[in-house]
Amino acid sequence: MGISIKLDRVLLERGMSLTELSERVGVTIANLSILKTGKAKAIRFSTLEAICKELDCQPGDILFFDDGETSANAAE
Amino acid sequence: MRAIGKGSLASLLAVGLHFTRIILLAAFIGLSIAMVVVPLVSLFMSAFGAGDIGVDAGDYIEISHHFVTFSVMLFVANRLLEILKTLRFGSPFVGENADRFRGVGYALLIGEGAKVAFGFLTLFIDSSASINTSIITWLAIIAVFVLAEVFREGARMKEEQDLTV
Numbered sequence: 001m002g003i004s005i006k007l008d009r010v011l012l013e014r015g016m017s018l019t020e021l022s023e024r025v026g027v028t029i030a031n032l033s034i035l036k037t038g039k040a041k042a043i044r045f046s047t048l049e050a051i052c053k054e055l056d057c058q059p060g061d062i063l064f065f066d067d068g069e070t071s072a073n074a075a076e
Numbered sequence: 077m078r079a080i081g082k083g084s085l086a087s088l089l090a091v092g093l094h095f096t097r098i099i100l101l102a103a104f105i106g107l108s109i110a111m112v113v114v115p116l117v118s119l120f121m122s123a124f125g126a127g128d129i130g131v132d133a134g135d136y137i138e139i140s141h142h143f144v145t146f147s148v149m150l151f152v153a154n155r156l157l158e159i160l161k162t163l164r165f166g167s168p169f170v171g172e173n174a175d176r177f178r179g180v181g182y183a184l185l186i187g188e189g190a191k192v193a194f195g196f197l198t199l200f201i202d203s204s205a206s207i208n209t210s211i212i213t214w215l216a217i218i219a220v221f222v223l224a225e226v227f228r229e230g231a232r233m234k235e236e237q238d239l240t241v
Contacts, residue, residue, distance in 0.1 A: 031241045041239040 004064045007036045010055050025050035090160045093153055100150040107143040114139060133201045141194040141207055148187035155180050169227070169234040177224035184217045 011021065018036065022029045027047055034040045035047075048059055055062075118131050155176045162168045188209055195207035 027241065034239060035241045039239060040241045041236050043241050047241050 002066065004066050005035055005038050005040070005062060006064055007032075007051075007062055010057055010061055014055055016055070021051070021054060024054045027051075086160055086163050090157065090164070093157050093160065097150065097153045097157065100146055100153055103146045104143075104150050107139065107146055110139055111143055134198060137194050137197055137201070137207075141191065144187055144190040144194075148183045151183045152180050155183075169230045171228065171231045174224050174228035174231055177220060177227050181217055181220040181224055184213070184220060188213055188217060 018032055019029060022032050052059060114131055159173050159176055162173055191207055191209050198207060
């Protein structure tokens with residue numbers, strides 16, 4: 001529930017590793033792992049901008065809002 | 077002056093607190109022994125008709141008061157050393173330190189409360205013992221509790237910052 005991160009899916013689609021993304025955007029692997037595993041409490045616009053630029057995607061491709069009902073409806 | 081490391085204020089405070097703790101520990105042990113020995117000696121001497129050692133109720137209250145005071149000071153010194161230890165390791169803004177500050181506040185509150193209670197007791201006995209409390213101490217206790225809450229919020233903000241990508 002809440003905001004979920006689909007970074008691993010986008011990375012898979014682009015065929016890019018987390019290490020490579022880390023080098024390209026200038027964010028440590030540790031921080032990207034925090035983001036990928038959904039442990040992050042906030043994301044800077046600058047980080048989001050850099051990730052979107054490197055992965056050639058929109059913020060909405062990485063961030064999803066799930067209020068619980070969405071996933072329940074999808075299951076039905 | 078540097079905040080952490082050799083020659084910093086934190087390390088100087090830690091050295092001072094270590095020495096203070098040794099003195100407080102010695103006083104605490106001495107007073108613990110006195111708390112047990114003085115009444116026993118007085119009891120035995122009066123039981124065997126060997127006279128009186130000249131210790132009245134006021135003296136017992138004073139010993140108890142000092143015992144509580146030194147216990148509180150020892151507790152506070154230990155908590156402050158633990159807080160300084162986290163500062164030396166570079167992570168003072170943790171929830172545990174907020175709990176430690178709150179513990180210091182409660183210890184001071186108990187110490188000052190005991191002081192008031194002992195002072196109240198001296199009113200009912202014929203003694204020269206005089207135990208007073210001060211408004212500044214009560215304000216200091218409130219300040220420690222405020223500091224504990226500020227630390228708790230600081231720890232929460234630090235955690236949030238650490239988890240901001």
